[in-house]
Structure formats: structure tokens, C-alpha cells
Amino acid sequence: MADKLYQMPENCDFSKVINADTHSNECTPVLDNKFFSKFSGLLINGPKEVVWPKNGDPSDYPAGPWGTTEGPFRLMVAGLVRTEYKTLGLKGEASEEVLLVAVNQQTAESYSGKMPQPDVDTEPDFDMGLEEIPPTDEEQNKLLTSYFNFDLVHDLGLPIKEASYNVYATLGEMKSNSIIINTKVE
Amino acid sequence: MNNDLTNKSENSIVIERLSTNGNDQNGIVLHGKFDLEYETSGLLVRGSEVLNHIILVATRSGNYQSVTPFKDVIVFEDDVRESDSGCGGVFNINLFNKILFDGPGDYYILCSIGSVTSNILHVEHY
Numbered sequence: 435m436a437d438k439l440y441q442m443p444e445n446c447d448f449s450k451v452i453n454a455d456t457h458s459n460e461c462t463p464v465l466d467n468k469f470f471s472k473f474s475g476l477l478i479n480g481p482k483e484v485v486w487p488k489n490g491d492p493s494d495y496p497a498g499p500w501g502t503t504e505g506p507f508r509l510m511v512a513g514l515v516r517t518e519y520k521t522l523g524l525k526g527e528a529s530e531e532v533l534l535v536a537v538n539q540q541t542a543e544s545y546s547g548k549m550p551q552p553d554v555d556t557e558p559d560f561d562m563g564l565e566e567i568p569p570t571d572e573e574q575n576k577l578l579t580s581y582f583n584f585d586l587v588h589d590l591g592l593p594i595k596e597a598s599y600n601v602y603a604t605l606g607e608m609k610s611n612s613i614i615i616n617t618k619v620e
Numbered sequence: 621m622n623n624d625l626t627n628k629s630e631n632s633i634v635i636e637r638l639s640t641n642g643n644d645q646n647g648i649v650l651h652g653k654f655d656l657e658y659e660t661s662g663l664l665v666r667g668s669e670v671l672n673h674i675i676l677v678a679t680r681s682g683n684y685q686s687v688t689p690f691k692d693v694i695v696f697e698d699d700v701r702e703s704d705s706g707c708g709g710v711f712n713i714n715l716f717n718k719i720l721f722d723g724p725g726d727y728y729i730l731c732s733i734g735s736v737t738s739n740i741l742h743v744e745h746y
Contacts, residue, residue, distance in 0.1 A: 533684050535677055537732065539664050542673040546686040600662055600735045604677060606728055607742055612735040614662065 439466050439473040448481045451510035453585035454501030454549045456529050461512040462581055471516065474577055476532065476603050476610035478513035483616040486594050497588050501550035507594055509586040509617065513603055513610065516579045519569060522606050526578030532605045534584050539598040539614075545590040549582055586615075595619060631661045633738035635731050638712070647722070648715040648743050652731055657706040662735030667702045671695045671711060675732045676718060680725040689718045 446461040463477035487506050495505030515528045524531060535546045586592045586601070597617050603610040633656075638649040656663060656670065665673055672695065677686045690711070700709040715729065716722045724746045731738040 533677070533679055535675070535686050535732070537675050537686075539662065539734070542675065542688045542691060544675045544677075544686040544688060546677065546684060548684070598664075600732070602732070602737060604679070604728070604730060604740065607740045609730060609737050609740060612662070612732075612737060614735065 437466060439471055440464060440477055441466075442477075442479050446479075448484075448510045448512070449508070451512050451583050453497065453503040453508070453510065453583055453588060454552075455583045456549075456581055458514065458581045459512060459583070461510070462583075463512070463514055465514070465516070465579065468579070471577070471579075474516055474518070476513065476515050476605060476608050478511055478534075478601065478603050478610045478613060480511040480601060480613045480615050481509075482614070483618065484509050485618045485620050488619050492587050492594060497550060497585075500552050501589075503585045503588045507587050509592060509615065511584045511586060511601060511613075511615075512581075513583070514579055514581050515603075515605055515608070516577050517605075517608070518574065519576050519578055520574040526576075527580055528605055529580040529582035532582050532603050534586070534590060534601065534603050536586055536590055536592060536599045536601045536615075539600055541597075545586070545592055547584070547590040549584060550589060592617070631656045631734075631736040633731055633733055633736055635729065635738045635741050637741060637743055647717075648727065648729075648745060650713045650715060650729065650731075650741070652711045652713070652738065653709075654711075654733060654736075655706065655708040656733060656736060659705065661706070661733065663733065667707060668695045668697050668700045670700055670707055670733060671709065673733055674711060676713060676715075677730050677732070678715060678719050679728045680721065680723075683721040685719045685721070687718050689713050 441464045465471040492507040537544045602612045633654040635652040671690045727743040729741040
């Protein structure tokens, strides 16, 4: 039997996952080889269940300028996308283009969104007057991994109520695994 | 369409673009076909109600939207063939009647029902 190309971390702490972060964390799917894996596509990992408090409001906990979120009303999903450099002209930097979709299994209401972009002024790149060297054919086909982390409450607008969601991600002609997340209010 | 679910052990949704014979004035019309097992497809509804649970996801460059195209549409029992273990059926969707953006571009379209997702259709609409 062929070895699996990835593993899904179980029992990791999703409360430690940072929204809009483009780094991996303990909940991020793990490739069999970080740099040389033959896996190509999208993977997501999420908690089986989250419990939100009955009192309070997510609007009391606005996202920070970098998209980071805090407070009790969060639902974090961690993922990775591994694509060829040339895919969609993204040069392997695909995480900000990933679309996450959550569908309420009872009502079929759907919610979708991308990772928030930083709401801050960044320093302009220092122009050295150098031209970008075009990648070789070999580099164009090279698989590159980028990471994404979503807060479904803040990024997709999931309502604070009990439900069961089918969640998946898509980018171009790629789609991820589907996961089911149950939400409770207590 | 063959809606015989006998011995079907896999869930599937397949979407394709209906031919417009070179006339793109009608936009992008999709034809979909599904065969689902209740036990393994993550569905909480049965029979014709399944059509109300079809999700359409479309992206074009920076635009994206997910909608439930048949949420407020009356469906008839005949629209879905049902067996003891699952159901099957077909549907058609005129994309631009369902989403809030249109115009030229590369569209990536998929549908899902329960935990089952379709192929992703890439339509170059120019």
C-alpha cells in the first residue's frame, strides 16, 4: 500500500491558531516531506466541535489590523495549498486566494470568504532598479507550499448558533477535503 | 439519465457547461447530475429536498460567491429519483441569474451537496 502523502493532526489546540496567519502551526496538515512531497492540492483541518458562550457578541471582539482575532467567538481552520509556481500566476503564494466555504447541513445556508488582507500601510519595496529574472521551466513546475488560517466567525460571518457545517476550500481547479464542524452555544 | 442507484457505492456530482453553439449571449448555463447515498453523503434531508441543498460556488479573479440556487424554488417529487439508500437527479443553472457578478473572465465553478463536491468547471468567458 502506498504511503500517505499527508497526515491530519488530531487533538491539536485550535484556540492557538492565529487568523490570517500564513505560517503553519500544530493544527496544519502535515505533508510527508515538507519540501519534496509529491502532494499537490488543498488540505484543511478543523475542530470537530466548538462551544461558544451564550452571552456576548462577536462584534465586541473586532479583528486587529493584521486580521488577528481574539475572544470566545472564534472557529479556526488551518490549511495548506501546494501548487506549481506557475499556477494561476500566483508564484506559489496562493494562500490569500483560497476560498473557504461553510455550509449549514440543516438549512443549506452557505458562507464563503478569503483570508483578510492587512489593514495597514506597508513600506514600499525598495527599488534597486533590478529586473526580475524569469523562472526557468523547471522552476515553473516546482511545487511550492503556502499556508492559510481562517476564523470562520470573522472571515465568513458564521452566526453564533448551534449548527453543523460542511467545510471545504477551493482555489482555481483545486478543491480540498471536506470536514464537518459542529457548533454549540452554552 | 440513468438514475438507477442499484449497487451504487460512491457519491458523485458532475457539472458541465451546456453548449451554446458559440453564442455566449445566454451566459453560462450549467447542467449537473448527482447520485448520492444517504448514509455517506452527509445529507440530513431526503428525496426532492436534496435539490434545495445544492450549493453553487463561483469565483472569477477577485470575485466570489456561494449561493443556494434552488433554495426558494419549488421542486417536485419527480425531479429526484429516490431509492431506499439514496437519490439521484439532474439540474440546470443559469449562472448569471444566481450570482451577483458577471462579465468576461475565467470562472471556476463547483457545486456541493452535503459533504460531496463536484468537479470544478473552468469556463473562459470572454
